[in-house]
Amino acid sequence: MLILGIESSCDETGVALVRSDGQALPTLLSHALYSQVAMHVAYGGVVPELASRDHIRRVIPLAREVMAEAQRTLQDVDVVAYTRGPGLAGALLVGAGVACALGAALNKPVLGVHHLEGHLLSPFLSEDPPEFPFVALLVSGGHTQLMRVDGVGRYELLGETIDDAAGEAFDKSAKLMGLGYPGGPALSKLAEQGDPAAFKLPRPLLHSGNLDFSFAGLKTAVMTQAKKLGGDLEVRKADLAASTEAAIVEVLLKKSLTALRETGLKRLVVAGGVGANRHLREQLNAACKRQSVRVHYPELHLCTDNGAMIAMAAAMRLQSGEGGMAQAQPRYSFDVKPRWPLAELA
Template sequence: MLVLGIESSCDETGVALVDAAGAGVPKLRSQALHSQIEMHQAYGGVVPELASRDHIRRVLPLARHVLGEAKCDLRDVDVVAYTRGPGLAGALLVGAGVACALGAALGKPILGVHHLEGHLLSPFLSVDPPEFPFVALLVSGGHTQLMRVASVGDYELLGETIDDAAGEAFDKSAKLLGLGYPGGPALSKLSEQGRGDAFKLPRPLLHSGNLDFSFAGLKTAVLTQAKKLGSELEAHKADLAASTQAAIVEVLVKKSLAALDQTGEKRIVVAGGVGANRLLREQLNAACAKRGVRVHYPELHLCTDNGAMIAMAAAMRLQAHKEEATEVYTFDVKPRWPLAEVGGLT
């Protein structure tokens, strides 16, 4: 079964082809990705209308490239999957519209995929895929959640952010420091030149006794410290960036370890854009090695939004009979779509 996946939820256009032959883990045949970062840099953030228009320009050429690289014909595709939500409404409509048009033209079924489930299952694309069950740290620009994953579609929510996500904390703190877009990677890069213990910043909810997160207070503390430094901010910017990153990472690591303790699991999966953070990987790897816990990540190029994770999530749901693709080509998108509505989240 060949699944063509289309991702267009925000500022990356991704297309990929996954082969779900047999009962094993589906295999990635080919993928292509176009990032809109350069286009949005002039505006300091994503402009939804520009994002949608660029998806229209990119998606079909990317699909041709993917099929050509896999030496497949469009008629070889068995299912066309697309990101149904959450995300920017106009951007989602581009991917959904193209998927439905392809499905109707080919007489092949389509399947809308939850963007977060794509991230959640993306480590199965890696050379070292995990095994069920495991704890998952889903950490991206808009979401920070801890879950116990028993199988495809069987997810138990352990904790989540009550305000800003970790990715937002990175991005908003970067903006306060006058760094460029995208802010998270810029702050992480600058952190390499600074000391993580230079400034005493809060670790919100670190000792709350539960697995929820909160990063809004950290952002406020960064703003307060930046104002306090005043004209001396430039000289201490790397230290403040490093201290901010250290605070975020400490919370993520300690909450993840607490989730492992609570569930008794010996395997953790880290997914989402912030999962590419070098310090997070280093500290989580070290802490888990002491406990005999396996840590799984998608490869760095699969941490951000991409079509491969959408095709993989669709293929795994179809294999597990958690969902059936449809040949009804009317569609809607869900810009706000709780993962609980996908089914199985408790």
């Protein structure tokens, strides 16, 4: 079975082709990705209308590229999968519309996929795929969550952010330091030159007794510190960046270890854009090694939004029988879910 996946939830257009034989893990045959970062830089963030228009321009050429690389034709595709949510409504509608039009033209079933489930299952595309059950740390865009994962579609929410997510804390703090867009990667790169102990910044909810997160207070502390530095901010910026990164990483690390201890599980999956952070990976790897816990990540190039994770999630749903075949039908009316809690998935 060949599954074509389309991702268009925000500012990356991704298309991928995955093969599933119904037994072993699905295999990624080809994928292509176009990032809109250069277009949005001038605005300091993602402009939804521009994002939607660019998805329209990119998705068909990317699909052609993917099929050519895999040496397959669209007629070979068995299921067309797309990101149904969460994300920007207009951007989601582009991917959903193209997927359903392709399905109708080819007389093939379509399947809407949860964006976060795509991230959650993306480590199964790596050379070292995990095994169920595991604790998952999802750190993608506006989402920071800890989940217990017992199988495809079997997710238990352990904790989540009550305000800003980790990715937002990176981006907003970077903006306060004048680092521009996209802020998170810029802050992390600058942090390599700084002292993570230079400034005492808060670790919100670190000792809350639960697995929830909060990063809004950290952003406020960064703003206060930047104002205090005044004209000295430029020369101390690397130290402030390093201290900010250290605060975010410590909270993610400690909460993840607590989740592992409380569930008794010995396997951790880290997925989403923040999962590419070098400091976070180093800290998690060292701490989990001490506790004989296996840690799994997506390949670095698959940490951000991409079509491969959507095709993979669809393939694993179809393979597992968790509602996939029932949902993948040749019905081509569609809707999207800009807000769609992962816990709602059956």
